[in-house]
Amino acid sequence: xxxxxxxxxxxxxxxxxxxxxxxxxxxxxxxxxxxxxxxxxxxxxxxxxxxxxxxxxxxxxxxxxxxxxxxxxxxxxxxxxxxxxxxxxxxxxxxxxxxxxxxxxxxxxxxxxxxxxxxxxxxxxxxxxxxxxxxxxxxxxxxxxxxxxxxxxx
Amino acid sequence: xxxxxxxxxxxxxxxxxxxxxxxxxxxxxxxxxxxxxxxxxxxxxxxxxxxxxxxxxxxxxxxxxxxxxxxxxxxxxxxxxxxxxxxxxxxxxxxxxxxxxxxxxxxxxxxxxxxxxxxxxxxxxxxxxxxxxxxxxxxxxxxxxxxxxxxxxxxxxxxxxxxxxxxxxxxxxxxxxxxxxxxxxxxxxxxxxxxxxxxxxxxxxxxxxxxxxxxxxxxxxxxxxxxxxxxxxxxxxxxxxxxxxxxxxxxxxxxxxxxxxxxxxxxxxxxxxxxxxxxxxxxxxxxxxxx
Ligand SMILES: Cc1cc2nc3c(=O)[nH]c(=O)nc-3n(C[C@H](O)[C@H](O)[C@H](O)COP(=O)(O)OP(=O)(O)OC[C@H]3O[C@@H](n4cnc5c(N)ncnc54)[C@H](O)[C@@H]3O)c2cc1C
Ligand code: FES
Ligand code: FES
Numbered sequence: 001x002x003x004x005x006x007x008x009x010x011x012x013x014x015x016x017x018x019x020x021x022x023x024x025x026x027x028x029x030x031x032x033x034x035x036x037x038x039x040x041x042x043x044x045x046x047x048x049x050x051x052x053x054x055x056x057x058x059x060x061x062x063x064x065x066x067x068x069x070x071x072x073x074x075x076x077x078x079x080x081x082x083x084x085x086x087x088x089x090x091x092x093x094x095x096x097x098x099x100x101x102x103x104x105x106x107x108x109x110x111x112x113x114x115x116x117x118x119x120x121x122x123x124x125x126x127x128x129x130x131x132x133x134x135x136x137x138x139x140x141x142x143x144x145x146x147x148x149x150x151x152x153x154x
Numbered sequence: 155x156x157x158x159x160x161x162x163x164x165x166x167x168x169x170x171x172x173x174x175x176x177x178x179x180x181x182x183x184x185x186x187x188x189x190x191x192x193x194x195x196x197x198x199x200x201x202x203x204x205x206x207x208x209x210x211x212x213x214x215x216x217x218x219x220x221x222x223x224x225x226x227x228x229x230x231x232x233x234x235x236x237x238x239x240x241x242x243x244x245x246x247x248x249x250x251x252x253x254x255x256x257x258x259x260x261x262x263x264x265x266x267x268x269x270x271x272x273x274x275x276x277x278x279x280x281x282x283x284x285x286x287x288x289x290x291x292x293x294x295x296x297x298x299x300x301x302x303x304x305x306x307x308x309x310x311x312x313x314x315x316x317x318x319x320x321x322x323x324x325x326x327x328x329x330x331x332x333x334x335x336x337x338x339x340x341x342x343x344x345x346x347x348x349x350x351x352x353x354x355x356x357x358x359x360x361x362x363x364x365x366x367x368x369x370x371x372x373x374x375x376x377x378x379x380x381x382x383x384x385x386x387x388x389x390x391x392x393x394x395x396x397x398x399x400x401x402x403x404x405x406x407x408x409x410x411x412x413x414x415x416x417x418x419x420x421x422x423x424x425x426x427x428x429x430x431x432x433x434x435x436x437x438x439x440x441x442x443x444x445x
Contacts, residue, residue, distance in 0.1 A: 016161040016203070017193050038194040040187055040255055052231075055254045058190040060183060062161045063205050106253075128252025 001065040005030065006074040012061075020064045021045045021056035024071060032072040032101045043129030044102040047071050053109045055128070072101040075108055083153070084108050087146035088139075095133035102129050107143055115151055117143075160202040167211040167288075170204060170315060175290045177202050178312035184212075184227055185258030187251070188267045206315070212262065215318075222323055223286075226262025226316040230274075233261070242280065242330040242347045246273045249332055262316045265301065268308045271363040275302065276347040277330055279360035279368045283321035289314045302367045326350035327438035329431050332362070333423045343415040344407070344423035348431035350439065355384050357435070359428065364407035364420045371428075374402035378432070387439040396432050403428035 002011045005028060012027035019038070024030045024047070034044035038057045045056040048070035049063075056069075075082045081089075084107050094100050103126065110117060110125040117125065122143050131139060162180065164170035173180070180202030183189050192198035206212055212227035215237065222240070224233075230247035234256070238244060250256055250273050264272040265285060278285075278298050285301040287294050287310055298319075301309050310316065328349035332342035345362035357378045359371040378399045383389035404425035409417040 016159045017157075017199070019190060019194060039191045040251070043252065043254060046254060052257045053254055054257055057194060058186045058255075058258060060161070060186055060190060060193075060203065060205065062163060062203075063183070063186070063207055065163065125253060128254040 001062055003061075003064045003066070004068045006070055014061055016062065018061045019057050020047070020049070020059035020061050020069065023061040023064070024056060024069070030071050030073055034098055034101055036098060040128075041130065042099070042102070043106060043126075044099050046102040046105040046129065048105070048109070053106060072105050075104055082108065083149045084111065084142075084146045087142040087149065091138050091142035091145055093134055093138040093142035099129060099131040099133075103131070103139060107146065110143075111147055111150055115154070116147060157199050159200065162202065162204045163208065164204065164206075165208050167209050167315075170206060170209055171288065171290045173204055174315055175313045177204070180204050182206055182266065182315060184260045184263045184266070185229060187255050187259040188263055206262075212315075212317070217323075218320070220323055221320050223318055223320045224261060225318040226265070227260050228262075228318075230256035230259050230261075242277045242328040242349060243274070246277045246330040246345075246347070249273055249330070261319060265316055265319065266308070266310070268302050268304075268306050268367070270305055270365060270367050271341050271345070272368075273330070273332065273342065273345055273362065275368045276345050276360035276362040278319055278321070279370060280328065280347040280349040280358045281321035281324060282358065283319045285319050286317040287311075287314045288317040293317060295320065298368070299370075305366050324349055324351045324353075326352040327435040327442070329434050331427050331431060333427065341414060344409075344420050344427060346403070346424060346427040346431060348428070348435055350435050352384070355379060355382075357382070357432070359403055359406075359431075361403070361407055361424055363414075364409040364424055366408070369406055369408065371403045371406035374399050374406060374428070377402055387442075391436055396429055399432055400425045400429035 014027050024033050033047055033056050036042045036044040040055045040058045047056045050067050084104055088094050106126055106129050162173045181200040183203050183205050212225045215224045215228050230250045233247040234244055261274045264274040283298050284295040330347045332345035334342050342363045344364050347360045349358045361369045381395050404421045407421050407424045409420035411417050
C-alpha cells in the first residue's frame with residue numbers, strides 16, 4: 001500500500017489488520033503520534049487524514065491507501081517549533097509529554113479553523129484528547145497564548 | 155496473534171456488493187470507531203475486511219419527495235454541518251464521542267453495531283425510519299424495529315450491506331438528550347428522542363440504553379396525543395399532564411443494573427428526560443405556531 005505522509009509518498013507492506021497508527025510508527029518510523037489506548041479515547045494518536053482530524057488508531061492502514069496523512073512531525077518548520085508548540089512549552093502545558101503531540105495536532109487544527117475560539121469552543125475541540133498530568137488549565141492557557149500570537153502574525 | 159486477513163477496497167457500490175456476496179464472512183468497515191477497537195484488542199479476527207469508505211453512493215444524503223434518505227456512510231460531523239433541519243439527529247450526532255470520533259463514525263456503523271446505547275438509534279426510532287439493505291440481487295427496506303433484533307443483533311444477511319436509512323420528513327419540534335457522567339465521550343446511561351408529528355398528530359418517544367434494544371413508549375405516546383389540542387399550539391398543557399406523560403415514559407423502560415447505573419436510576423432518568431423534552435417541544439410549538 002502507499003500513502004502520502006507529510007507531503008511524501010511512502011510505501012509499506014504490513015499486516016492487513018494493522019491500524020494507520022501502526023503503519024506510521026512501525027513501518028514509517030514516525031513515532032510522534034503516540035499509542036496510549038488504541039480505542040479512540042485519548043487522542044494521543046491524532047493525525048489529519050485528508051485534512052480531517054482523526055484518531056490514527058481507529059483507521060485501518062488500508063483506509064489511508066492513496067490518501068494524504070499529516071502527522072505532528074509536519075507541524076514544526078524544520079528545527080523551528082510552531083507557535084502552538086512554543087506556547088505549550090511556555091505555558092508549562094507539558095509534563096510527561098505523552099499527550100502533547102495529540103494536543104498539538106488538535107490545537108493546530110482548531111486554530112486553523114477558528115483563530116479566536118472562546119473557552120467553550122476550545123474545550124469542545126479538545127474533548128477527544130486526554131491528559132493525565134496537567135489538569136488542563138495550562139493546556140487552555142497554551143491555546144490562548146498560541147491564538148494571540150497567531151493573530152498578531154497575521 | 156496475527157492471522158490471515160484479506161482486505162478489499164471497492165471503489166463502487168457494485169464492486170462492494172460483489173465482494174460481500176463472494177466473501178460473506180468478511181466484515182464491512184466504515185469509520186472503524188467500533189470495529190477497529192475490537193481488532194486492536196484482538197477480540198475480532200475476521201477472515202476479511204471490506205472497506206466502505208471510498209464508495210460515493212454510501213456517502214450521500216438526499217431528499218426523496220417527502221422523505222430524507224441518509225446514506226450509511228454519512229459521518230456525524232457531516233450531519234452536524236449539513237442536516238441542520240433535523241434537530242434531534244443533529245443533537246444526537248453532536249453528542250457522539252469527540253471531534254475525532256464524529257469525523258469518522260457513521261449512522262450506518264451505529265446501525266451495524268446495534269448497541270442499545272447507539273445514540274442515532276432512538277432518533278431513527280422516533281422518526282419511524284426504515285433501514286435500506288442491499289445485496290447483489292436488490293434492495294429491501296425494513297422498519298427500524300424489525301432491523302434491530304436485540305443487543306448487537308440485526309436482521310442483516312451476511313451478503314448484505316446497509317445502504318442507508320430513510321424516513322418521512324416530520325413537521326414539528328423534537329429533541330434528543332442523554333444522561334451520562336460528563337459532557338463528552340460518554341456512553342449514555344439513558345437517552346431519549348421525542349418528536350412531535352403535527353401532520354400525523356403524534357408525539358413519538360424512543361429510549362436508548364434502557365433495554366436490550368431501542369424502545370418506544372406507546373402508552374405515553376397515546377396518552378399525550380389525546381391530551382394535546384392539535385389545532386391550537388398555544389393551548390396550555392398542565393403540569394399534571396406533563397408529569398403523567400413522563401411517568402408513562404419511565405414505565406416503558408426495561409433497564410438492567412450495570413456499571414454505568416442502576417435500573418432505578420435509569421427509569422428515573424427517562425422520566426426526567428421525558429418531562430423536559432415534552433416541555434421544550436410544547437414551548438417551541440407555541441413560539442413557532444406549529445400547525
Ligand atoms: C471513543 C469513542 C466514543 C464513542 N462515543 C459514542 C457515543 O457517544 N455514542 C454512540 O452512539 N457511539 C459512540 N461510539 C461508538 C461508535 O463511534 C458508533 O457506534 C459509530 O456510529 C460507529 O460507526 P463507524 O462508521 O465507525 O462503524 P464501524 O466501526 O466501521 O462499523 C460498526 C459496525 O457496523 C457495520 N457496518 C458499518 N457500515 C456498514 C454498512 N454500510 N453496511 C453493513 N454493515 C456496516 C460494521 O461491519 C460493524 O459491525 C464511540 C466510539 C469510540 C471509540
Ligand atoms: S491511542 Fe488512539 S485515541 Fe488513544
Ligand atoms: S502531560 Fe502527561 S499525559 Fe499530558
